[in-house]
Amino acid sequence: MPATIAIPPVRDSACQAAEAVNCARCALQKLCLPTGLQAAEVQRLDGIIAHRRKVPRGASLYRMNDAFSRIYAIRVGHFKTYQLNPRGEQQISGFQMPGELLGLDAIGADQHHCGATALEDSEVCEVPFAQLELLLGEIPQLLRHFHRLIGQELTREQNAMLLLATMRADQRMAVFLTGLGARHAARGYAEHRFQLRMLREEMGNYLGLTIESVSRLLSRFRRSGLLRVHNRDVEILDLAGLRAVAAGQQSLPRSAT
Amino acid sequence: MPATIAIPPVRDSACQAAEAVNCARCALQKLCLPTGLQAAEVQRLDGIIAHRRKVPRGASLYRMNDAFSRIYAIRVGHFKTYQLNPRGEQQISGFQMPGELLGLDAIGADQHHCGATALEDSEVCEVPFAQLELLLGEIPQLLRHFHRLIGQELTREQNAMLLLATMRADQRMAVFLTGLGARHAARGYAEHRFQLRMLREEMGNYLGLTIESVSRLLSRFRRSGLLRVHNRDVEILDLAGLRAVAAGQQSLPRSAT
DNA sequence: CGAATCGTTGAATGGATTCAAAATTTGTGG
């Protein structure tokens, strides 16, 4: 066993790919659009899902200014969404995982104003929005849950604002890591052990930090005994401690040992 | 004429208060919920608006964790929305003006997770959300426009994230001021002359800056000939220049003349 | 293997903050 592999790999969500080809049998039903619907209603929703589409790593699901016609539910894999700032640089606005929706930002507009790119080989369900809107008018439960998902999206973004506006670098990182853990937990995976699906650069971009700062922070977290980090593999050793940093109740020593 | 009043006061939006008591006659129809509806549909919408409520300056329209039952359309005045971070400090997530909706963040939840406070004596239309949801199912045009408003909200928040994550202090301030101007313009007021309805502290809080930084930035902008600032009154003297700073194409000299 | 990409670490710099104090504006009661 090579000494460099410090953390055993976590169960790969990609292995679910072949199992479910419709909403009724999808393991993500509890998180995704069909939540709370009757079986017959799920079937109607299923009926408008034109296509299940594979998106290879690095490929765009949609780009800024693409025409808006569908939203997407992630079935397998991870994505990032981003905008381009006035100087044309990418600014990542979020990372999405299975069961989450993509494209909500374009609702009510005719263009996407952000882009979405797969961080790994992924798979999405395409939901034509015009047809979804019709269903929303006919299935009150679906409308309610759709609004719930939108509300969650708004909440997520407000939390990200809070993070960027008020938190110091170590706190941002702690919030980010505990957040990832919680979302993994909601999907039935371990809260304290997961893979980072994005580059350091992408983490830093999202958190408003440079790549060097990200690297230094992870090292500090490791030295403080909060984490084990090996490349993309993260193991949270002291979840309570990490949460304390995330809550701003505790700061990390700046120097080594 | 006292020499200290450098900038003449702008037209006060509060004088509209007494005119319109229903959507059909409201000057904000083009911005607010009824946009694009038939007269009869506007009347139905009007029918569910239980109450038009005055909110005195400094009073809360709703607070964090209040039960969610209505959204609000601002008829007169200005508001701020805020969250409390883990340490209990206020973090302002946005400023709202007439024709904009409040409470959308709580959609699909049963509690508000942010609070809204009037920055001046204000007036809102209360829209019971359960009844609105019924109407959304019956009036497709209303559903479409409601989603448009939600999309705008998401866009606004993403732009705020972009601001906080990537921009330097002078750029943030320039984006903020040009944004305020544009929103005033959308309401038929001057783009280049308006009143700040919030304290320096609230601006700084929103922009992720200290009150001292805000003050210094406004002084720098003034010295550079971009603005005239006198207390809450702002006049943009060089809109193109301010936009250039907002776009990050130009930076401001740090020291004085 | 070798090249390219990705990640880590160190030292110097700089932008925004913190601390401190003064100036201005706002609010209140006589």
Next chain:
DNA sequence: CCACAAATTTTGAATCCATTCAACGATTCG
């Protein structure tokens, strides 16, 4: 209307956190 207190804003100097610049490992992939 003025005086006075409180709140808000401005300015200066010192400090600090994150960045920038630079160099060096590590990993990945053809």
